[in-house]
Amino acid sequence: MKRQSTWLSLVFWIAVSLITLFPIYWLFVISVKPAVDLFTTPDLFLKSFYWQNYLDVLTDRTLRGYMWNSLIVSSGNALLVTTLGFLACYALTRYDLGGKESIFFWTITNRMAPPAVFLLPLFLLMTSYYRIGNFSLLDTKIGLILVYCTLNLPFAIWTLRPTLDGIPKDLDEAAYMDGASSWKVISEVVFPLARPGVAVTLMLTWVFAWNEYLLAATLTNFNARTLTTGLSEYVTTTGTEWGVMATISVFTLIPALIVFSLVQKHIVAGLTFGAVKG
């Protein structure tokens, strides 16, 4: 009986995995087929590989630039947001601030509106107001990083707070008594203990920025365009280059998969960190 239920659950989860992963497999299949084969009767299994799409994408300087932009923007955003979120949570959990619960709740309110709501005001602000001389934030990597900050920072604060709450304040006090400065308390005691939570936050905010399309498409023209927006450029008036789009999509997926697999262990630890008292 027990053996049978084990088999059943195995079959079930294999089926679920196949259904979930099939689109990714199909994406790969499209990316390694020549355009003429795309609309013939599809074969489930590949008979040959056509690597030209990959060569095209890798040798395309514009696309390489997009990839670079995506890397800079997501990494810059994740680092900035996690640092600020960590410090904000440190203050929120360690100091007696008036109305700190309200502040904490208030930070999340901007995640409650759909991001599209902010498109128009952000576009106008970035073209006409947020500028010094000829420099405006529109179509710059720093501009995009800052915009993502407004959306990611609340998220970072909410994911980091349970982590910091879970680190006993006695440890801070012990470190103060041992002669540590505030900075040393953070660098020697609080940060090392918060590492799993910090890793999860870094990764999730990184993936958010890497995958973001809407704001990037509106607030960049050419210089700061990211890989996701690059995709749409292959839908043209003369036709859609499915193969190249699929290849770019594969390239978009790879870093996220790598990052996820690296910190998968921390995610589980990090997401339960506040709930389980050690």
Place this chain on the structure above:
Amino acid sequence: MADVSIKDVVKRYGSLQVMHGVNVDIADGEFVVLVGPSGCGKSTLLRMIAGLEAISDGTIEIGGRVVNDVPPKGRDIAMVFQSYALYPHKTVGDNIGFPLKMAKRPKQEIDDKVGRAADILDLTKYLDRYPRALSGGQRQRVAMGRAIVREPKVFLFDEPLSNLDAKLRVTMRVEIKELHQRLNTTIVYVTHDQIEAMTMADKIVVMRDGRVEQIGTPLDLYDNPQNVFVGGFIGSPSMNFIHGHIRDQGGKHFVSDEGLHLPLPETSASDGQAVSYGIRPEHIGIGDSGIRMKVVVTEPTGSETQVFARSGDDLIDAVVKDRISARPGDEVGFIIDPARVHLFDRETEQRII
């Protein structure tokens, strides 16, 4: 080493005042225990000495220097926390050496001092372990090690033994006392356990509701409690209190509200004065003479027997060295030595004799 002087210290949280002008003088090398029930302000006072809690009014001096506005790191003190507060990501050696690392001492010196502290505390073979791999008593010793490597002027202990089991608590009590004798550093020690206070202290400060009730040596508090609270708090089992008044008919004696007549020593208390009569269980003898009372429960512990007996609503507890054959319901005689009687005013709860 240094003396600590606490003068008129007040603590307020907003409009709520939790400490009402506390005065304590702690001499150089003295072992002082702050004791009292939870919420009495003893831990707050300790944290004010440590610099973890701001002082609303009054002054605290360490070694003749007012430290009100000095941060913890500038006070040259070390503290052992109730939770031990060991850094879980650092080894035992790194935990003990942390204060020296913060003081930017050379590595050689850190290693030497950590080695010596580990030696004193019998932790040498655990130096490379992490705190999670240690027992409660070992963690406690690591916390003490971290405090002693600094060679501070004053040690602060915040209920350090309350997370240990009863047997280990006795062992650690001896170890802390031994450490004090060896280092001779001023110690301020907070506990809610009066036995810890009695056994360890040179001087006990009994606190209640943010006020000092009495300061004295352990035996002084035991023999001469200033009020009902101290009388009841110090000593185990607790002092018996019986409410009643003085009757003067030729000689003075005490009559309880239940009509129980009890002997008194010489006293200035006047006829009819409402009083609380205090007698410690160990100062009551049991025999055929004395005041007749009905046994409710006997609790033999081997070395002694505790007898609870009743007369009306008055419940009296006696502890005797002999083994008692009396069973619940039997009548026994309670013999009270008048010289051991404490008398407190019923209104003010202050000591009369």
